[in-house]
Amino acid sequence: MAKRARVTVDHAYWVGDEIYTNVDGVPYLVDTGAEVSMTRKCLETKGHLTVQLADGTIKKTPFGVWKGIVWVLGPYNLMTITDLRELHGSPAGRVPLKKRLEILGAKLIQMGSTPLKWYKPVDIPEVTKQKIEESDLSPEGKKALERILSQAGVARFKNDCGDMGIKYTHTIEGGVHPPVRQYPLNPGAVAEMDLIVTELSELGVVREEPNPITNSPIQAVRKPESSGGGWRPVINFKALNRRTVANRASLINPQGTLKTLRLKKYKSCIDLANGFFSLRLAKASQGKTAFTHKGKAYVWERLPQGYKNSPNVFQSAVMDILDGLETTIYIDDVFIADDTEEDHLEKLRKVSDRLTAAGLKLNLKKCQFGQFQVNYLGFQVSNDLGLSDGFRKKVEQIDPPTSLNELQKVLGLCNYVRDHVPSYQKYARPLYVKLRNEEPEGSHKKWEWTATDQKNLENLRIAIKGALRLEPRSLTTKLVAEVSCNEDDAVVKVCNEGAGIVTMWSYTLSSVEKKYPAEEKELAVLARYWSTLKDLAQGQGIRVLTQSQVHRFLRKATVESTKATNARWGRWEDILLDPDLEIGPAQLVGKRKTRSDDTPSEPLEWTLYTDGSRKGTDKEAYWGFILKHKERERSRQRGRVPGSAQTGEVTAILEGLLELERRRVKRARVITDSYYCAQALNEDLSIWEENGFESAKSKKVAHENLWRKIAELRLTMELEVVHQRAHTQEGTHWQGNEEVDRFVQMRQVVFVGIEKWEELPKGRVVPEESVKEVVQAVHGALGHAGTVPTRRELEKQRLWIPEREVRRILKDCELCGRYNAGRRGQRVGGLTIKSTVPWGSICMDVAGPLGVPGRGGEKYLLVLVDSMSGYVTTKAVRKANGNSVVSMLDQVCGYLGVPKELRTDNGTHFRNAKVDQWCQKHGEAGRGLEDTEPKLEQKVPLQVGQRVWIKAQVGAPNAAVKAKYDKSDIVVKILDSNTVQLKKKGIQGVGQLKPVPY
Structure with missing residues (x-):
């Protein structure tokens, strides 16, 4: 038997997960051997090694060889011992492996000079067994879970932590704060605090600092008895936090996390043990975290608790580690859910492997694996949240x-x-x-808790x-928010459309808001929660249900109320103009007949296409409809009525419904290209009936008599109203809409005395003095169509006019010149709209408020576009007012010159004394023109010196000019056709800048 030699291992120390020590002055590495542990079943035992453990007991433990490394089975895990001297020595002088094993087997190794007791150790085998039994997995799934946990890194005691390595080392940005005095600790907490600080020193979380540069006081906080009692050390880092640059990363709110959970059958919650202690702190930052205990100064080598950036920094690291896996992470809590047991175990294995490889450990006591119902962030998560x-x-x-x-x-x-x-x-x-x-x-004053106070607490x-169980937010349906207000309180109930409640909010109205009328109270509540609603909607639409009837009519004008200030109304208008918002009463009160949900849906066989039109030269509006049954035309009518094109649209619907009534049709589909008519038939008509056909401003509804008749006819039939965009080949009904549009646009032309005109094989020759009159008549009857349709109509009438004459006459058409200027430009009030030289005529608009402010707090964007060249220049400003507009004009015109024309949308940013003075300063006073608001389909010039302000036409330009532009930190993209479009969503209240067509 080999001679036994006693070897003492003194001064063991940790570097990450590796333990280094000295054996007779030679350094040896004692490793946790995670990689070796994964192949434990494949290892072959070579013998037994006599080992004296830290508690003084002596036992024989198996050892063997794996890939040239000697391994030893320790009390908690597999450890490896590598002879560094032998491995780094020359191959010639290296002791053979067999001889090394004999020498090692003859030694008695003593680890640690004194026994070390960890604070609150954890019985890993017992806890693992308990967690496997608690799972709802099948027997095979529980065996797979046991294999996963056996390979995972777990915390063996209360303060046990991992090491995430240098990749995630954090640096504290900011200065050093003055030292803060350390107050005496509670005498009952000193012993336990001493034990914890000593253990953290052994683990390398803190270290003793002989020359501290500052100090933060340590405090002892008593833990509740339900958590086992005792004391918890807390460092008061208030002074450090005040001087530290905040990490602006968006930390997930726990309530927001719960509302977006994806709930599936199998769920697991992983709690990371002492996650902050696993993330290293940069050497240069450690001195800023100094604290004092029992007269000794210590600094943190790992991320401390109480430091304001710790949650953000650690969560960002965990999200990076688990990137690509479908998990929900809130600081050190990881939530996993899957529909099948196989998928869940596979994802759980990947998550566990990644966390272990990154140096993190699991707190098995708080983990939940493979259960149908788990507790996450204080809530019970099953099919819903409670x-x-x-x-x-x-x-x-x-x-x-x-x-x-x-x-x-x-x-x-x-x-x-x-x-x-x-x-x-x-x-x-x-x-x-x-x-x-x-x-x-x-x-x-003495604290007093009365019986009334206790009763109020009992009521709460x-x-x-009786708290409700909520469901997470659905990603495929609209978000419905029901707002209700009384004299003092407001309640908002948020639901998935057609499903359960997502959340409920309530708050007490302020003293000012209590004086508001009902509709303004609801708007104030909506403004309070609007940003949260946008976050919950996640790109889907938002439908807001109110108790008032007026919100549906609000666009960019206030109701007849003087309670709220103009500033508040400005914020409310931005919300009301959001394209994702649909707002109106909770229930439409009216007599509209609806089909029972139990009645089976039948296909609609009758379709009514309607249209109304009035051109600039028409003295009356034209209306018409085409009625089809199973795609076969059954009737068509048209006529004229005094009024606008809108009047023609409503008349067409009324005449069409009368035709349906004569044919005793009970169910039909109405197709209209008028958004006004479609909105009225679908929603507004019921409200008008309830309010006596009065609008939100107590004024009579336009076309009241027509709408009253339509409301009576609608009682006897069921209508499906569809809005079809005009002049586009989009949607299901565009062909029928085009057909009725052509039918209404047709004008009958009667020529008197054409029998006297000379007739040739090409047709009758129109006398020279009558050419212009004939072409204009045909052109107007066709709704100001182009040259080719006009020529074809002349050929049908057997009239011959040279094509060049037709082009010449149509070129001078006043109405076509107004809307279809082409490359030659147009003239309004004797002034050219499209300049023939660069920077002769420019357009100006403002965009904002932007969703994300600029570096200097800029929330608005001023845009200048040259209508000739398409050149675009921009400037970001904090406020859109006369001063900012004049500042930009001075800046740009200083190097490009003063333009002849400046065109805007007549907003308050441009129509003010500051801008007027600038215009008068740079131009002579010109002819005074009438100051009126732009009419429908018209542009009205307003004279300011020689600068003309013109409402830009909304229609698309005929010629697209690629815009040049200067980049800024707010502008993202400027598209063709001089259209400024901001990529960031959420910019309300601003129309796109579109120069007059040319």
């Missing part, structure tokens, strides 16, 4: 508060679940009143007992 049993127990155990601070803690605990409690604010308000009326602690406790 209060966990632990939280309900906490609420039941609330004792009467004995100080102002304890009352704040009670309200903080209850507020965590306020989204689940209907009318929460109603029950919590008396306690908040108590909180505000009490003087701050330190005053001479009962309300929390």
Whole structure:
């Protein structure tokens, strides 16, 4: 038998997960051998090694060889011992492996000079067995889970932590704060705090610092008895946090995380053990975290708790580690869900492997694996979200508060679940009143908790007992928010369309808001929660249901109320103009007949196409409809009516419904290209009936008599109204809409005396003095169509006019010149709109407020476009007003010159004294023109010196000019046709800048 030699291992130390020590002065590496542990079953035992453990016991443990490395089976895990001297020595002088094993087997190794007891050790085998039994997996799945946990890194005691390596090393940005005095600790906490600080020093989380540059006080906080009692060390980093640059990464809100969970059958929650302690702190930043304990100064080598950037930094690291895996992460809590057991175990294995490889350890006691129902962030997660049993127990155990601070803690605990409690604010308000009326602690007034206060607390406790179970936000349906207000409180119930409740909000109206009328109260509530609603909607539409009937009519004008300020109305208008918003009463009150949900849906066989039109030269509006049954035309009518094109649209619908009534049709589809008519038939007509056909401003609805008749006809039939965009080949009904449009546009032309004109094989020759009159008549009858349609109509009439004459006459058409200027430009009031030289005529507009402000707080964007060359220049400003507009004009015109024309949308940013003075300064006073608002389909020039302000036409330009542009930190993209489009979504209240066509 080989001679036994006693070898003492002194001063063992850790570097990451590796333990280094000295054996007779030779360095040896004691490694956790995670990679070796994964192949433990394949290892062959070569013998047994006598080892003295840290607690003094001596035992024989198996050892063997794996890939040239000697491994030893330790008390918790597989360890490897590598002879560094032998491995780094020359091959010639290296001791053979067999001889090395004999020498090693003859040694008694003593690890550690003194026994080391860890603070609150964890029985890993017992906890693992318990977690496997708690899972809802099949027997085969539980075996697979056991294999996954056996290969995972787990925490063996309370403060055990991993090491994420230098990749995630954090540096504290900011200066060093002055030292803060250390106050005496609670005598009962000193012993336990000493044990914890000593253990953190052994683990390399903190280290002793002989020359500290600052100090933050350490405090002992008593843990509740339900958590095992004892004390927890907390470092007061207030002074450090004030001087540290905040990490602006968006940390996920726990309530927002819960509302976007993807709930599936199998769920797991992984809790990371001491995650902050696993992330290294840069050497240069360690001195800023100094604290004092028992007269000794220590600094943190790992990320400390209480430092304001710790949650953001650690969560970002975990998200990077698990990137690509479908998980939900909130700081150190990882949620996993899958529909099948196989997929869930596979994902759980990948997550566990990544976390272990990154140097993180699992807190097995708090983990939940493969269960149908888990507790996550204090809530019970199954098919929906409800209060966990632990939280309900906490609420039941609330004792009467004995100080102002304890009352704040009670309200903080209850507020965590306020989204689940209907009318929460109603029950919590008396306690908040108590909180505000009490003087701050330190005053001479004695704290008093009355029977009334206790009754209010009991009412709040009962309300929390009846908390609702909520469901996560769906990604495929609209978000529906129902707003209701009374005299003092407001409640918002948010649901998935056609499904359950997502969340509930309630708050007490301010003293100013209480004076508002009902419609303004609802707008104030909507503005308060609008950003949260946008986040919850996740790109889907938002439907807001109100109790008032007027919101559907609000566009960019206020209702007849003087309670809210103009500033508030400005914010509300930005919300009302959001394209994702649909707002209106919760229930449309009216007599509209609806089919029962139990009645089977039948295909609609009758389709009514309607249209109305009025051109610039028409004295009356033209209307028409085409009625089809199973795609076969049954009737068509047209006529004229005094009024606008809108009047023609409504008349066409009325005449079409009368035709349906004569044919005794009960169900039909109405196709119209008028958004006004489609909106009225689908929604507004019921509200008009309820309000006596009065608008939100107590004025009579336009075309009141026509709408009254339509409302009566609608009682006897069921209508499906479809809005079809005009002049586009999009949608299902564009062909029928084009057909009725051509039918209405047709004008009958009667020529008198053409029998006297000379007739040739090509047709009758039109006399020279009548050519212009004939061409204009045909051109107008066709709705100002182009040259080719006009020529074809002349050929049908057997009239011959040379094509060049037709082109010459149509070129001078006043109406066509107004809307179809082409390359030659157009003239309004004797002034050229499209300049023939660069920077002769420019367009100006403002975009904003932007979703993301600029570096200097810029929220608006001023845009200048040259209508001749398409050159675009921009400037970001904080406010859009006369001063910012004049500043940009001075800046740009300083190097490009003063233009002859400046065109805008007549917004308040441009129509003010500042800009008027600038125009008068740079130009002579010209002819005075009438100052009126732009009419429909027209542009009205307003004279300011020689600068002409013109409402830009909305129609698309005929010629697209590629715009040049200057980049800025706000502008993302400027498209063709001089159209400025911001890629960031959420810019309301600003039309796209479109120069007059040319």
